[in-house]
Amino acid sequence: MKxxxxxxQALTKLYTAFHxxxxxxxCCKQCAVGxxxxxxxxxxxxxxxHGTLELNYIGKVHETLGRRFNGYRPLELLKIENIFLKTCGYSLPLHHKNDKPENPTDKDVLFNGLNEVVKFLCYLDNVPNVMDYTKLFEFENEKPKYELEFYN
Known part of the structure:
Protein backbone atom coordinates (compact mmCIF):
# COMPACT_ATOMS: atom_id res chain seq x y z
CA MET A 1 0.00 0.00 0.00
CA LYS A 2 1.29 3.42 -0.94
CA GLN A 9 6.99 9.04 9.50
CA ALA A 10 4.13 9.44 11.98
CA LEU A 11 3.37 5.71 11.99
CA THR A 12 7.02 4.84 12.50
CA LYS A 13 7.31 7.23 15.45
CA LEU A 14 4.09 5.99 17.07
CA TYR A 15 5.04 2.33 16.51
CA THR A 16 8.47 2.90 18.06
CA ALA A 17 7.05 4.83 21.02
CA PHE A 18 4.46 2.14 21.70
CA HIS A 19 6.96 -0.72 21.67
CA CYS A 27 3.04 13.89 28.93
CA CYS A 28 3.12 16.50 26.14
CA LYS A 29 6.41 15.08 24.84
CA GLN A 30 5.33 11.42 24.93
CA CYS A 31 1.69 11.60 23.87
CA ALA A 32 0.59 10.90 20.30
CA VAL A 33 1.36 14.41 19.02
CA GLY A 34 4.51 14.75 21.13
CA HIS A 50 -5.00 20.27 26.49
CA GLY A 51 -7.37 18.07 24.55
CA THR A 52 -9.61 20.75 23.07
CA LEU A 53 -10.05 21.55 19.40
CA GLU A 54 -9.87 25.29 20.00
CA LEU A 55 -6.78 27.05 18.71
CA ASN A 56 -5.61 29.99 20.79
CA TYR A 57 -4.18 33.17 19.25
CA ILE A 58 -0.79 31.57 18.55
CA GLY A 59 -2.45 28.51 17.04
CA LYS A 60 -4.70 30.62 14.84
CA VAL A 61 -1.74 32.63 13.57
CA HIS A 62 0.16 29.46 12.65
CA GLU A 63 -2.98 27.97 11.04
CA THR A 64 -3.66 31.15 9.03
CA LEU A 65 -0.06 31.30 7.84
CA GLY A 66 -0.31 27.70 6.66
CA ARG A 67 2.39 26.58 9.08
CA ARG A 68 2.93 22.84 9.33
CA PHE A 69 4.67 20.83 12.00
CA ASN A 70 6.17 17.63 10.57
CA GLY A 71 3.58 17.98 7.83
CA TYR A 72 0.52 18.61 10.05
CA ARG A 73 -1.44 21.83 10.46
CA PRO A 74 -2.10 23.07 14.02
CA LEU A 75 -5.78 22.09 13.92
CA GLU A 76 -4.86 18.61 12.67
CA LEU A 77 -2.47 18.20 15.61
CA LEU A 78 -5.18 19.20 18.09
CA LYS A 79 -7.58 16.71 16.49
CA ILE A 80 -4.98 13.92 16.66
CA GLU A 81 -4.43 14.57 20.36
CA ASN A 82 -8.16 14.91 21.00
CA ILE A 83 -8.84 11.53 19.39
CA PHE A 84 -5.97 9.89 21.26
CA LEU A 85 -7.03 11.18 24.67
CA LYS A 86 -10.74 10.44 24.18
CA THR A 87 -10.10 6.91 22.99
CA CYS A 88 -7.71 6.30 25.88
CA GLY A 89 -10.60 7.13 28.22
CA TYR A 90 -10.03 10.76 29.22
CA SER A 91 -12.75 13.36 29.72
CA LEU A 92 -11.68 16.50 27.92
CA PRO A 93 -10.24 19.01 28.30
CA LEU A 94 -7.51 17.29 30.27
CA HIS A 95 -7.75 18.30 33.93
CA HIS A 96 -6.81 16.52 37.13
CA LYS A 97 -10.46 16.54 38.26
CA ASN A 98 -11.82 15.00 35.05
CA ASP A 99 -12.18 11.27 34.39
CA LYS A 100 -9.14 9.39 33.19
CA PRO A 101 -8.17 5.75 32.75
CA GLU A 102 -7.07 3.85 35.84
CA ASN A 103 -3.75 2.96 34.23
CA PRO A 104 -3.04 5.44 31.40
CA THR A 105 0.05 3.60 30.17
CA ASP A 106 -1.61 0.19 29.97
CA LYS A 107 -0.83 -1.33 26.56
CA ASP A 108 -4.52 -2.02 25.82
CA VAL A 109 -5.46 1.58 26.62
CA LEU A 110 -2.66 2.91 24.44
CA PHE A 111 -3.44 0.50 21.60
CA ASN A 112 -7.08 1.64 21.56
CA GLY A 113 -5.95 5.25 21.36
CA LEU A 114 -3.40 4.56 18.64
CA ASN A 115 -5.88 2.53 16.62
CA GLU A 116 -8.15 5.57 16.27
CA VAL A 117 -5.24 7.95 15.71
CA VAL A 118 -3.90 5.79 12.87
CA LYS A 119 -7.38 5.65 11.35
CA PHE A 120 -7.53 9.47 11.43
CA LEU A 121 -3.98 9.90 10.07
CA CYS A 122 -4.89 7.64 7.15
CA TYR A 123 -8.08 9.64 6.58
CA LEU A 124 -6.09 12.90 6.47
CA ASP A 125 -3.88 11.49 3.73
CA ASN A 126 -6.69 9.77 1.84
CA VAL A 127 -5.09 6.35 2.42
CA PRO A 128 -7.03 3.22 3.39
CA ASN A 129 -6.77 2.52 7.11
CA VAL A 130 -3.59 0.49 7.56
CA MET A 131 -5.04 -1.01 10.76
CA ASP A 132 -8.10 -2.39 8.97
CA TYR A 133 -7.70 -6.15 8.88
CA THR A 134 -11.29 -6.94 7.85
CA LYS A 135 -10.27 -7.61 4.24
CA LEU A 136 -8.30 -10.61 5.49
CA PHE A 137 -11.58 -12.28 6.41
CA GLU A 138 -13.53 -11.54 3.24
CA PHE A 139 -14.29 -14.60 1.18
CA GLU A 140 -15.93 -15.59 -2.07
CA ASN A 141 -17.01 -19.13 -2.99
CA GLU A 142 -15.67 -20.39 0.35
CA LYS A 143 -12.15 -19.11 -0.45
CA PRO A 144 -10.25 -16.05 0.78
CA LYS A 145 -10.82 -13.04 -1.43
CA TYR A 146 -7.35 -11.63 -0.69
CA GLU A 147 -4.01 -13.30 -0.07
CA LEU A 148 -2.19 -12.73 3.19
CA GLU A 149 1.23 -11.21 2.57
CA PHE A 150 4.13 -12.05 4.86
CA TYR A 151 7.35 -10.09 5.03
CA ASN A 152 10.50 -11.76 6.24
Whole structure:
Protein backbone atom coordinates (compact mmCIF):
# COMPACT_ATOMS: atom_id res chain seq x y z
CA MET A 1 0.00 0.00 0.00
CA LYS A 2 1.29 3.42 -0.94
CA UNK A 3 1.39 6.00 1.85
CA UNK A 4 2.52 9.59 2.15
CA UNK A 5 5.85 10.56 3.67
CA UNK A 6 4.26 12.30 6.66
CA UNK A 7 2.02 9.30 7.34
CA UNK A 8 4.95 6.91 7.11
CA GLN A 9 6.99 9.04 9.50
CA ALA A 10 4.13 9.44 11.98
CA LEU A 11 3.37 5.71 11.99
CA THR A 12 7.02 4.84 12.50
CA LYS A 13 7.31 7.23 15.45
CA LEU A 14 4.09 5.99 17.07
CA TYR A 15 5.04 2.33 16.51
CA THR A 16 8.47 2.90 18.06
CA ALA A 17 7.05 4.83 21.02
CA PHE A 18 4.46 2.14 21.70
CA HIS A 19 6.96 -0.72 21.67
CA UNK A 20 9.63 1.19 23.62
CA UNK A 21 7.14 2.17 26.35
CA UNK A 22 7.60 5.83 25.44
CA UNK A 23 3.93 6.61 24.89
CA UNK A 24 2.23 8.47 27.73
CA UNK A 25 -1.06 10.35 27.25
CA UNK A 26 -0.33 12.66 30.18
CA CYS A 27 3.04 13.89 28.93
CA CYS A 28 3.12 16.50 26.14
CA LYS A 29 6.41 15.08 24.84
CA GLN A 30 5.33 11.42 24.93
CA CYS A 31 1.69 11.60 23.87
CA ALA A 32 0.59 10.90 20.30
CA VAL A 33 1.36 14.41 19.02
CA GLY A 34 4.51 14.75 21.13
CA UNK A 35 5.91 11.61 19.51
CA UNK A 36 4.88 12.70 16.01
CA UNK A 37 6.71 15.98 16.66
CA UNK A 38 9.94 14.30 17.75
CA UNK A 39 9.25 14.39 21.49
CA UNK A 40 8.85 18.15 21.69
CA UNK A 41 6.12 19.96 23.57
CA UNK A 42 6.03 23.22 21.62
CA UNK A 43 2.71 22.14 20.09
CA UNK A 44 0.98 22.62 23.46
CA UNK A 45 1.18 26.39 22.90
CA UNK A 46 -1.32 26.09 20.03
CA UNK A 47 -4.22 25.77 22.49
CA UNK A 48 -4.96 26.97 26.01
CA UNK A 49 -6.54 23.69 27.16
CA HIS A 50 -5.00 20.27 26.49
CA GLY A 51 -7.37 18.07 24.55
CA THR A 52 -9.61 20.75 23.07
CA LEU A 53 -10.05 21.55 19.40
CA GLU A 54 -9.87 25.29 20.00
CA LEU A 55 -6.78 27.05 18.71
CA ASN A 56 -5.61 29.99 20.79
CA TYR A 57 -4.18 33.17 19.25
CA ILE A 58 -0.79 31.57 18.55
CA GLY A 59 -2.45 28.51 17.04
CA LYS A 60 -4.70 30.62 14.84
CA VAL A 61 -1.74 32.63 13.57
CA HIS A 62 0.16 29.46 12.65
CA GLU A 63 -2.98 27.97 11.04
CA THR A 64 -3.66 31.15 9.03
CA LEU A 65 -0.06 31.30 7.84
CA GLY A 66 -0.31 27.70 6.66
CA ARG A 67 2.39 26.58 9.08
CA ARG A 68 2.93 22.84 9.33
CA PHE A 69 4.67 20.83 12.00
CA ASN A 70 6.17 17.63 10.57
CA GLY A 71 3.58 17.98 7.83
CA TYR A 72 0.52 18.61 10.05
CA ARG A 73 -1.44 21.83 10.46
CA PRO A 74 -2.10 23.07 14.02
CA LEU A 75 -5.78 22.09 13.92
CA GLU A 76 -4.86 18.61 12.67
CA LEU A 77 -2.47 18.20 15.61
CA LEU A 78 -5.18 19.20 18.09
CA LYS A 79 -7.58 16.71 16.49
CA ILE A 80 -4.98 13.92 16.66
CA GLU A 81 -4.43 14.57 20.36
CA ASN A 82 -8.16 14.91 21.00
CA ILE A 83 -8.84 11.53 19.39
CA PHE A 84 -5.97 9.89 21.26
CA LEU A 85 -7.03 11.18 24.67
CA LYS A 86 -10.74 10.44 24.18
CA THR A 87 -10.10 6.91 22.99
CA CYS A 88 -7.71 6.30 25.88
CA GLY A 89 -10.60 7.13 28.22
CA TYR A 90 -10.03 10.76 29.22
CA SER A 91 -12.75 13.36 29.72
CA LEU A 92 -11.68 16.50 27.92
CA PRO A 93 -10.24 19.01 28.30
CA LEU A 94 -7.51 17.29 30.27
CA HIS A 95 -7.75 18.30 33.93
CA HIS A 96 -6.81 16.52 37.13
CA LYS A 97 -10.46 16.54 38.26
CA ASN A 98 -11.82 15.00 35.05
CA ASP A 99 -12.18 11.27 34.39
CA LYS A 100 -9.14 9.39 33.19
CA PRO A 101 -8.17 5.75 32.75
CA GLU A 102 -7.07 3.85 35.84
CA ASN A 103 -3.75 2.96 34.23
CA PRO A 104 -3.04 5.44 31.40
CA THR A 105 0.05 3.60 30.17
CA ASP A 106 -1.61 0.19 29.97
CA LYS A 107 -0.83 -1.33 26.56
CA ASP A 108 -4.52 -2.02 25.82
CA VAL A 109 -5.46 1.58 26.62
CA LEU A 110 -2.66 2.91 24.44
CA PHE A 111 -3.44 0.50 21.60
CA ASN A 112 -7.08 1.64 21.56
CA GLY A 113 -5.95 5.25 21.36
CA LEU A 114 -3.40 4.56 18.64
CA ASN A 115 -5.88 2.53 16.62
CA GLU A 116 -8.15 5.57 16.27
CA VAL A 117 -5.24 7.95 15.71
CA VAL A 118 -3.90 5.79 12.87
CA LYS A 119 -7.38 5.65 11.35
CA PHE A 120 -7.53 9.47 11.43
CA LEU A 121 -3.98 9.90 10.07
CA CYS A 122 -4.89 7.64 7.15
CA TYR A 123 -8.08 9.64 6.58
CA LEU A 124 -6.09 12.90 6.47
CA ASP A 125 -3.88 11.49 3.73
CA ASN A 126 -6.69 9.77 1.84
CA VAL A 127 -5.09 6.35 2.42
CA PRO A 128 -7.03 3.22 3.39
CA ASN A 129 -6.77 2.52 7.11
CA VAL A 130 -3.59 0.49 7.56
CA MET A 131 -5.04 -1.01 10.76
CA ASP A 132 -8.10 -2.39 8.97
CA TYR A 133 -7.70 -6.15 8.88
CA THR A 134 -11.29 -6.94 7.85
CA LYS A 135 -10.27 -7.61 4.24
CA LEU A 136 -8.30 -10.61 5.49
CA PHE A 137 -11.58 -12.28 6.41
CA GLU A 138 -13.53 -11.54 3.24
CA PHE A 139 -14.29 -14.60 1.18
CA GLU A 140 -15.93 -15.59 -2.07
CA ASN A 141 -17.01 -19.13 -2.99
CA GLU A 142 -15.67 -20.39 0.35
CA LYS A 143 -12.15 -19.11 -0.45
CA PRO A 144 -10.25 -16.05 0.78
CA LYS A 145 -10.82 -13.04 -1.43
CA TYR A 146 -7.35 -11.63 -0.69
CA GLU A 147 -4.01 -13.30 -0.07
CA LEU A 148 -2.19 -12.73 3.19
CA GLU A 149 1.23 -11.21 2.57
CA PHE A 150 4.13 -12.05 4.86
CA TYR A 151 7.35 -10.09 5.03
CA ASN A 152 10.50 -11.76 6.24
Missing amino acids: TTKRLE NNELNPE NILDNTDSWKHLSDR
